[in-house]
Amino acid sequence: MSSGRAEWFAEHILPLEPKVRAWLRKAGWSREEVEDLVQETYARLAAAWAGDEVIHPSAYVFATVRNVAADQLRRQRIVSIRSVADISRLNASDSEPDAEARLTAHEELDQLRAAIERLPGQCRAVFVLRKVEGVSQAETAQRLGLAQSTVEKHVARGMRMVAAWLTRPDDEGLKAANSNARRGLSRGNR
Amino acid sequence: METADRVEAAAARWLARHDAGPLDEAETRAFDDWCAGDPRRLGAFVRLQAVSARLDRAGALSGMPVRPRRSWVYPAAGIAAALALAVWPASYAVHDLLHTQRFSTDIGQQYRAALPDGTLVELNTATKVAVELTPDAREVRLPRGEAMFEVAHDGKRPFVVKTKLAEVRATGTVFSVCTEKGLEVAVREGTVEVMREGALIARVSAGETFSMDRDGKVTSHQANQDDRIARELAWRDGKVAFAGETLAQAVEELNRYNREKVEIADPQTAAIHVGGYFRATDPEGFARALEKSFPIVAEVADDKVVLHARPLA
Numbered sequence: 001m002s003s004g005r006a007e008w009f010a011e012h013i014l015p016l017e018p019k020v021r022a023w024l025r026k027a028g029w030s031r032e033e034v035e036d037l038v039q040e041t042y043a044r045l046a047a048a049w050a051g052d053e054v055i056h057p058s059a060y061v062f063a064t065v066r067n068v069a070a071d072q073l074r075r076q077r078i079v080s081i082r083s084v085a086d087i088s089r090l091n092a093s094d095s096e097p098d099a100e101a102r103l104t105a106h107e108e109l110d111q112l113r114a115a116i117e118r119l120p121g122q123c124r125a126v127f128v129l130r131k132v133e134g135v136s137q138a139e140t141a142q143r144l145g146l147a148q149s150t151v152e153k154h155v156a157r158g159m160r161m162v163a164a165w166l167t168r169p170d171d172e173g174l175k176a177a178n179s180n181a182r183r184g185l186s187r188g189n190r
Numbered sequence: 191m192e193t194a195d196r197v198e199a200a201a202a203r204w205l206a207r208h209d210a211g212p213l214d215e216a217e218t219r220a221f222d223d224w225c226a227g228d229p230r231r232l233g234a235f236v237r238l239q240a241v242s243a244r245l246d247r248a249g250a251l252s253g254m255p256v257r258p259r260r261s262w263v264y265p266a267a268g269i270a271a272a273l274a275l276a277v278w279p280a281s282y283a284v285h286d287l288l289h290t291q292r293f294s295t296d297i298g299q300q301y302r303a304a305l306p307d308g309t310l311v312e313l314n315t316a317t318k319v320a321v322e323l324t325p326d327a328r329e330v331r332l333p334r335g336e337a338m339f340e341v342a343h344d345g346k347r348p349f350v351v352k353t354k355l356a357e358v359r360a361t362g363t364v365f366s367v368c369t370e371k372g373l374e375v376a377v378r379e380g381t382v383e384v385m386r387e388g389a390l391i392a393r394v395s396a397g398e399t400f401s402m403d404r405d406g407k408v409t410s411h412q413a414n415q416d417d418r419i420a421r422e423l424a425w426r427d428g429k430v431a432f433a434g435e436t437l438a439q440a441v442e443e444l445n446r447y448n449r450e451k452v453e454i455a456d457p458q459t460a461a462i463h464v465g466g467y468f469r470a471t472d473p474e475g476f477a478r479a480l481e482k483s484f485p486i487v488a489e490v491a492d493d494k495v496v497l498h499a500r501p502l503a
Contacts, residue, residue: 005291009240010247017237035194036230043233047293050304112245130209131245137210148210155209156202163198163241 005049012057013045017167019058020065029069040068115162122146123161126154192228200224201234205242222318222333226294294318295335298447298471300425308342309349314368314425315447315470336368338423341380355406356386365394366423370446372409373402376419429467437462437480437497448473455498459486 017038024034041064048064116127122144129140130151137155141148204221207213213221225232293313295301301313307323317335322328328349330339341349343362351358355373358365363380367373375384381395392411394400399415399422402408421431430447432440438460441452447470454460462484468476477488477495485500 004243005236006239006243007247009236010243014237014240014244032194035198039194039197039230039233039237041233042237043229043231046232046236046291047301047303049291050306050308108244108247112247116245127245131242152203152206152210155206156199159205159238159241160198160202162245163238166241166244 005046008049009042009045013042013061014166016058016061020061021168023062024065024069027069033072037065037068037072040072041065044068111166115165118165119158119161123154123158126151127158127162130155192230194230194234197228197230198234198238201231201238204235205238209242218320219333222292222294222320225292226296226318232292291321292319293321297449300428305342307344307347310340312338312426314338332367332369334369336366336370336425338364338366338426340364355402355404356384356391359383359385363396366419368422371401372404372406373400374422375400376415376422378419378423424467425470428470430470431467432464434463434465436460437464440464441497444468444470444473444476447471449493450474451494452477453494453496455496459497459499462486 020041021034021038024037025031029037041061044064044067045061116124116132119127125144126140126146129135129143130137135143137151138148140146141151144151146154204224207217225235291303291305293301293303293311295313295315295317297316299313299315303311303313305311305321305323305328307328309328311319311321311330313319314336317337318333319335319337320331320333322330326347328344328347330337330349330351332351332353337351339349339351339360341360341363345361349360351360351367353367353369353373355369358367358375360380360382363382364378365380365382366376366378368375373384375382375394376399377394377396379396381393383393384391384400386406391408392400394411395413397416397419398411398413399418400408400411417433421433424431425447430440430443432443435443438454441454441460445451450473452473464480464484466479468479473495474488474490477486477490477497480486480497481488487498487500489496489498
């Protein structure tokens, strides 16, 4: 099986997102600003993605985040005192997390199962069929007796929820998702 | 500015749409346009794509034979049965999409991207490309604008740039394709083939330029154009270069890069021949430089620069 961009992002970038968010928040960016910066960072990483292995994804990702944040500051016409402080913070290497966040296969599976389990009723059923059983959207609709447009809405909605649980370090949802996992989710989300 | 939350909501709808099956042409265009509207959109989409791919991994991981499957109580019986399958068929519908990368630039922007096969693509102003790499083909759609390709050699997988008018095929070459005035191809290294509906129209080699008008009629194919190619590729350094073009032509070229347009007020000014290198994104600087060399007065308004013939004293 060839490895595509989404798999690469799933494996190397997504696990780092909680740390990126925590780091940006610590540097004084607002919640809304962090959302913008995260999206912008993914855009840049996607554009630069060359399909090969990055030896230190963490260093690469944080370098990109730092550039995105610095560009954002440059774009802001009025540079506030806070922003000036941010630049020095972003350049301080001690605020950068160290090791890669790596989950074992067990932990990852627990985390994903917990996330699917947390989805509300119909949405959960859609995800189980689509993602776990691997049936097509059309067949999912048929099996559940739903319109395909409804299935599409569930996919869209569920994906956002799972994204939030997997990537927001300070989110209620993540804690809940984690505590639902049976055991051992000690690494990766701090 | 659109909030990140709205961007994400739209990205999720697109992801769900992609998840349903391949997009048709109109949808692909709509998706391209949506992506081009704000860089964060593609970012949000890629992020959700990664989440989706991670969920696909749940299927793959659970099928690993090394690990005894744990019992796991699921709230609904039907769902428990679904999860209890020892080997979950992995779902690869999402994969169709993964190999398409899209890049776009706004007016005045340029962008350089490395593709997974080692090819470098540079996008000039107001350009869109969609790249699809599969095991037997490398395909780039160029619906708008201009791009230069340094193609990594791969004899088994020709590299094809598709525009509205024709296809340009290469194996390992350096060339640029511009769709602004029909089709213009300039080759710096190697050879490319210009094809239409499977038929060879021209073979363009290093140092040659080739062009078609908007109706697809071949208008020129010239050799020994190294200087011209170098000038045409000046955009890669953020410049535009002229060597005897009329001011009307030069202004048309410069305006590709700027929202602040240059206008020419009279035919006499339009007919002046100009030369030299100018910064592509500085219409005012261009006008000031002209004022120094020619009987021209530049009038700078809010959103444009108008060039007049200087009145005789």
